[in-house]
Structure formats: structure tokens, C-alpha cells
Amino acid sequence: MSLSAFATAPAAGAIDTTRASGTDRLKVQQLSHAFRSADGVDVPIFERLDFSVKSGEIVSIVGRSGAGKSTLFNLVSGLIQPQSGHVSVGAREDGSAGRIAYMLQKDLLMPWRTVLQNAVLGIELYRKVKAADYERARQMLSRYGLGAVADAYPHSLSGGMRQRVALTRTLLVDPTLVLLDEPFSALDYETRLALEDDVMALREQSGTSVVLVTHDIEEAIAVSDRVILLGGRPARIEDDIDVRLTTHGPRTAVSAREAPEFRTFHSRVWNGLRSHTIQHAGATA
């Protein structure tokens, strides 16, 4: 049965985007959501889900296919309204409002715009782009090794370069929290490692919090401070793992994988994933 046969069940409570307290960049409280099947039955995806993400924290969410990871991002980013519960976005240190940016697996670059014009698109969606924005975009593109192609069109770029343009576009809106939904899954291994390093550098350079949805357990452990395991239906947090790795030198995508604790964390996540079968909302009983 196709997903188009379903509609979002009517909201009993609206999303509340008031500010989270303390150092929380994101606070999800008592979040409940269900999709309504074609025969009118509500299939609960989440029931009273609670979690938070601190300032500068990198959190990965793993779960079997259908666990509700993308739905959770859609709820957190406000693309869909929850039936009940609160999503609070933490303020910046100076007290101004925080901002969530959402980057999808597909880079969604516009082929008729140059790399630079694609990079500023996120800004353009909420205000006029200024000369200083173009300057900042060029600097960020250079930082990601894209300075020489700033005036080229996306078709001339490799998959990894395209994802970096998408990442630049996401970061140029100065988000306090970035949601990454399997952003690197279509890329080759080496490019993935480089982009994982980019995610870690992001936190180092600007204190941005990151929530990453991935099917790749290694990726989750390598980049994250915490790995949240979603399982069951309605989905619960089955495990919330503090990832502490002893690395030689700074933590990178490679040094993290070489840490002595890496395999132990890997087994914990893998065993947690194997213990859950998810019944899809579209599946007939």
C-alpha cells in the first residue's frame, strides 16, 4: 500500500516552539504522533517521546527502517504538526532565537544556479541576500574545497562536492541546530569520512548542535557524542548511549574508528537494532 493512501491524523495539540531552557538546543517533550490509514485507523508512530540535545552536541539517531526517524525530523522542523507535545528550540548565547536547518539525503541543488547562487538559497528564502552574504558563502565554499568551482554549475561537480554545497547552503543560515537525514549515504567511503570530519569541525568552529539520522552504525559512533536507538511501535528510545572514545590525537572519522572502545559500542548498537522488528504504518494486519 502506498504512503499516498494515508494522511496525517488531525492534530489534537499544536507544536510549541518556545525556547528551551539552559544549554538545551532542542527539547522534545511528550511528543505523540500517528498517521491515519486509508481505513481510518490511527497508527501511532510516537507516544510521549522525550529527549533533548545540548549546545554543541552531536547526536545520532539510529533505528530500523520505518522506526520513525524521518517523521521525527519532520516533526522537529515543523514540516508536520504533532498530535500533541512540545518541541522547544534553544536560544543563542546572546538570547536571540535559535534556528533549525534541515539537510536531506538528496542535495536538491538547482541546476540553473551556480554553486554560489545555490549556496545562498537558504538565506534568500527568508531575506534579501547582501554582498556580505556572498562573501561569507565564498569563504565557506573555500573552506570546503569548493572555492574554485563557486561560479560553476552543479552538473560539473562530484557527489561529494554537491553534498558540500548543500551543507554550505544549510550552514549559511547560521543554524543553532542542524538536522541531517542520511546526508552521506549515497557517497563513496572516502568522501563520507571527509564529510564526517566536516560535521565534527562544525561543532568545533561554531558550537552548532547536530542531529544525524543514519543507517550506518560506524558513522553514528564515529561522529557522535550520543547515539539514540529508536525502536518499537510506537517508537521509544530503547537506548541512549554516551560515546566516549580514546583516540590518538584529535577525534576524526578515522581515529574514532581506530579507538579501542569502538567495537564495543558497535556491538551495543547492532544488538539493540537486531532486537526490534518494526511494523510499518502501511502494513496490513
Ligand SMILES: Nc1ncnc2c1ncn2[C@@H]1O[C@H](COP(=O)(O)OP(=O)(O)OP(=O)(O)O)[C@@H](O)[C@H]1O
Ligand atoms: N505521510 C505518511 N502517511 C502515513 N504513514 C507514514 C507517512 N510517513 C511515514 N509513514 C509511516 O511512518 C512510519 C515511520 O516512517 P519514517 O519514514 O519516519 O521511518 P524511518 O525510520 O525514517 O525509515 P527509513 O529508515 O526507511 O527512512 C513508517 O511505518 C511509515 O510507513
